[in-house]
Amino acid sequence: MIPYPFEYHRAASLADAEMKLKASPDAKLLAGGQTLIAAMKMRLAQPSDLIDISALKDLSFIRVDRNTVVIGAGTRHFEVANSADITRAIPALGQLAESIGDPAVRHVGTLGGSLANNDPAADYPAAVLALDAVIKTRRRSIAAGEFFTGMFSTALEPDEIITEVSFPVPERAGYAKFPNPASRYAMAGVFVAKSSSGVRVAITGAGPCVFRSPEMEAALARRFTPEAIANIAIDPADLNSDIHGSAEYRASLVTAVAKQAVAAAQ
Amino acid sequence: MIMTAVDMIRRVPKLDRAKIRAELEGNICRCTGYHNIVSSVEDAAKKMAGAST
Numbered sequence: 001m002i003p004y005p006f007e008y009h010r011a012a013s014l015a016d017a018e019m020k021l022k023a024s025p026d027a028k029l030l031a032g033g034q035t036l037i038a039a040m041k042m043r044l045a046q047p048s049d050l051i052d053i054s055a056l057k058d059l060s061f062i063r064v065d066r067n068t069v070v071i072g073a074g075t076r077h078f079e080v081a082n083s084a085d086i087t088r089a090i091p092a093l094g095q096l097a098e099s100i101g102d103p104a105v106r107h108v109g110t111l112g113g114s115l116a117n118n119d120p121a122a123d124y125p126a127a128v129l130a131l132d133a134v135i136k137t138r139r140r141s142i143a144a145g146e147f148f149t150g151m152f153s154t155a156l157e158p159d160e161i162i163t164e165v166s167f168p169v170p171e172r173a174g175y176a177k178f179p180n181p182a183s184r185y186a187m188a189g190v191f192v193a194k195s196s197s198g199v200r201v202a203i204t205g206a207g208p209c210v211f212r213s214p215e216m217e218a219a220l221a222r223r224f225t226p227e228a229i230a231n232i233a234i235d236p237a238d239l240n241s242d243i244h245g246s247a248e249y250r251a252s253l254v255t256a257v258a259k260q261a262v263a264a265a266q
Numbered sequence: 267m268i269m270t271a272v273d274m275i276r277r278v279p280k281l282d283r284a285k286i287r288a289e290l291e292g293n294i295c296r297c298t299g300y301h302n303i304v305s306s307v308e309d310a311a312k313k314m315a316g317a318s319t
Contacts, residue, residue, distance in 0.1 A: 103273075104292045
C-alpha cells in the first residue's frame with residue numbers, strides 16, 4: 001500500500017531534529033520505523049514530514065554497571081538481545097528484546113521508538129514500568145510511572161526526543177507473554193521485577209496502555225512464587241476486547257502469563 | 267531466507283530445529299511447511315561448522 005505524500009528529512013544532530021520537529025507540527029520522528037512506516041502504508045498515520053534520526057550514532061549505546069543498565073534510545077532490539085552485559089545484569093530484558101517481532105524487525109526497531117509510540121501491545125513498556133526505569137530526554141528525566149499516559153500516548157512534548165533509558169538492576173526479574181498466533185503481538189505480556197524496594201508487576205497487551213497490578217505486587221512481596229498470584233484475577237472491565245479475544249479471556253491470560261513470568265524470573 | 271540462514275549459522279552456536287524456526291520467522295515462503303528449509307539450515311550448519319575447524 002502507498003502512504004500519503006510526506007517530506008523526508010535526515011537530521012544532522014539531535015538539536016537539528018528538535019528544530020525540525022518544532023518547525024512542522026505534523027512531523028514525526030523516524031527511528032526504526034517498524035510501526036510508523038506500517039501505519040503510514042495502511043494510511044492510519046499521515047505525518048507531513050518524517051525526520052530521520054536513525055543515523056544519529058550517539059543515540060545507540062549500551063552501558064552497564066553494578067546498579068544500572070543504560071540503553072541509548074536508538075539502540076536496536078537485536079543489540080539489546082545480544083548484549084552479554086545486559087544478559088548478565090538483567091537477563092529478562094535481553095529475553096524481552098529477543099521476543100519482539102521477528103529478526104528483521106529486531107535489526108531495525110529501536111527502544112526509544114517503541115516507548116515513544118506506546119503501542120498497547122508493545123513489549124518494552126512492561127519492562128520500563130516494572131523495572132521503574134527513567135526515560136531521559138534532552139530537557140528532563142521522566143519516571144516510568146509518569147511516562148505512559150494512555151493508548152499511543154506518553155508524557156513527551158511534541159518536540160521532545162528520548163535520548164536514553166536507565167534501568168535499575170533488580171534482584172530478579174522475568175518476562176513472559178502470550179503472543180497472538182498470527183501477528184505475534186502480545187495478547188498479554190507480564191514483566192515482574194523484585195528489588196530491595198519491593199515487587200513491581202507491569203502488564204502490557206491486555207489493556208489500552210501498560211499498567212501495574214498492586215494486588216499481584218503485594219502477594220509477590222510476601223511470597224515470590226507463581227502460586228502466590230494464582231488466584232488473583234485482573235478486572236476485565238478495563239481490558240481490551242476484540243476479534244482476537246474478549247476482555248475476560250485476556251484477564252485470564254494475564255494471571256497465567258504472570259505466573260510464567262514469576263517462574264522464569266532470575 | 268538465505269541471508270537469514272547464513273546469519274543464524276554464524277551467530278548462534280547451538281542451532282536446534284526450534285531455534286531455526288524462531289530465527290526464520292518473518293520470512294514468508296509459499297512452500298507452507300518450511301520443513302525442508304529447516305532441514306537445509308540444519309544440514310548447512312553442520313557442514314559449515316566442519317569447514318571452519
